[in-house]
Amino acid sequence: MHHPDICIAGAGIIGLSLALELHHRGHRVTVLDQGDPLAEASTAAAGMLAAQDPDNPPQLRPLADLSLSLYPAFLDRLYNFSAIRVPFQTHTTLQSLHPKHNSPNELTPADLTAEDLSHLLPALTPTGHRFILLDEHSLDPRQLAAALLAAVHSTTIDLRPNTSLLSTRSTSNSIEIITATGTVHSSRFVDCTGAWATTTSRLSHLQIAPRKGQMVAVALPPSLPLHFVVRTPDIYIVPRTTGPAAGRAIIGATIEDSGFDKSIHPDDIHHLRALAAALLPPIANTPQLEAWSGLRPATPDGLPLLGALPGDPNHLIATGHYRNGILLAPATALVMAQLLSNETPSVDLTSFSPGRAVPQTA
Ligand SMILES: Cc1cc2nc3c(=O)[nH]c(=O)nc-3n(C[C@H](O)[C@H](O)[C@H](O)COP(=O)(O)OP(=O)(O)OC[C@H]3O[C@@H](n4cnc5c(N)ncnc54)[C@H](O)[C@@H]3O)c2cc1C
Incomplete structure (x- = not known):
């Protein structure tokens, strides 16, 4: 019977990026989904690598910066294994800065003038917004x-x-992973089940x-060739500039606490479109191509959980990436692989300790 060194639950971007990093380090890996x-949050995302979003918790920045620095090598590794090159879209x-974002960090560039904005994006209606330009990439998830x-699929990872x-049971030096179709025995287990993690880890x-x-x-109208992301605290407009989705823009997103319900509501979609059109009027009446939803894994303090569960060194968790899981995947894979290899993590x-004290309200 096949006994992996490490079993991962959850084949989202976090679980599969970690599997690839562990495979690279010579571990035998099984991933269950x-x-x-x-098919969940990781393909519902807009794809912004928004390390500098002023709404991010400041404690996220070192992990986000590490991830950005790893992204080119991560994409190269995917290309080497898959022959699929994933380009940056923007x-x-x-x-746009909210009044509360007076000094989100010391590197904040100066506000753009009305003249700058009219050169950059003549269609923009900047009423009531202060804008800055961020050096930030996006890709198509x-x-x-x-x-x-x-x-x-090109590796020996057992997906x-x-x-x-269903559940796990730790013994002194291994862990039993009970699934709907049998039990997997593994040395270590990592829960990467995203928004479902509370149901799968104790x-x-x-x-x-x-x-x-x-x-x-x-569909972006021909009069609006958008080549960068436009983002306010309420709305973002993310153009796809290359590949099969080129010429469309993603408008998002609602933030709702409604359990595991993923239904789409025309009123909410209409509201998103109205917010986008208030900023970019030419977008008001363009054809709608698709609507979807996804479930972000949220924690009470807005920070991910990365590490072993308290009192259970063989049961680790890597989830809670909330609005930044695409951004944070390469760094999460690296630091979790470092923990699993008994190395000091790079940040x-x-x-992000799963044993940390968390305020009751965030
Ligand atoms: C609308 C939206 C927009 C977003 N935009 C961005 C963005 O622009 N930039 C960015 O960085 N991030 C963005 N995110 C956040 C990002 O998508 C998530 O943080 C990230 O996808 C989380 O990845 P994950 O692998 O943890 O979760 P998921 O992709 O949800 O994967 C979890 C997996 O676990 C599996 N699973 C669950 N329970 C079990 C079980 N019991 N047994 C086995 N498997 C199980 C699920 O089937 C699923 O495949 C966005 C998210 C949403 C919803």
């Missing part, structure tokens, strides 16, 4: 998913779709909650 791989973000899945994790005080985001894709993980 209750459904199809990469290289700049026009970010569907392209990323195709490359990641092909990469995993098992339709294999639902987390006494740190709850992961699904936080729904509805999204809509529209201090104290803020």
Whole structure:
């Protein structure tokens, strides 16, 4: 019988990026998913690598910066395994600052003048917004998913779709992973089940909650060749500039606490479109191409959980990436692989400890 060194539950971007990193380090890896791989939050995302979003918790920055630095090598590795090149779709973000964002960090560039904005994006209606330009990339998570899945398939990673994790049982030096179709015995286990992690790991005080985001894709009108992301605290407009989705823009996203419900509501989609059109009027009446939703894995303090469960060194968790799981995947894979290899992680993980004290409200 096949006994992996490490068993991962959850074949989203976090679980599969970690599997690839562990495979690279010579570990035998099994990945279980209750459904199809990469069919949940990781392909619902907009794909912004928004390390500088002023709404991010400041403690996220070192992990986010590490991830950005790893992204080119991560994409190269996917290309080497899959022969699929995932391009960046945009290289700049026009970010509106909320009054509360007086000094989000010391590197904040100066506000753009009305003249700058009219050169940059003549269609923009900047009423009531202060804008800055961020040096920030985005990619298409569907392209990323195709490359990641092909990469995993090209290795000896044992990927098992339709294999639902039910529970785990730790012994002194291994862990039993009980699934709907049998038991897997492994040296270590990593829970990467995203928004579902509270149901799969025994987390006494740190709850992961699904936080729904509805999204809509529209065709960009020829009069609006958009080559960068436009983002305010309420709305973002993310153009696809290359690949099969080129010429569309993703408008998102709602933030809702409605359990595991993923239904799409025309009123909410209409509201997203109205917010986008208030900023970019030519987008008001363009054809709607698609609407979807996904469940972000949210924690009470907005920070991920990375490490071993308290008192259970063989049971680790890597989830709670909330709005930044695409951004944080390469760094998460690296630091979790470092922990599993008994190395010192490249960034201090104290803020992300699964045993940390968390305020009751965030
Ligand atoms: C609308 C929206 C927009 C977003 N935009 C961005 C963005 O622009 N940039 C960014 O960085 N991030 C963005 N995110 C966040 C990002 O998508 C998530 O943080 C990230 O996808 C989380 O990845 P994951 O692998 O943890 O979760 P998921 O992709 O949800 O994967 C979890 C997997 O676990 C499996 N699973 C669950 N329970 C079990 C079980 N019992 N047994 C076996 N398998 C199980 C599920 O089937 C699923 O495949 C966005 C998210 C949403 C919803």
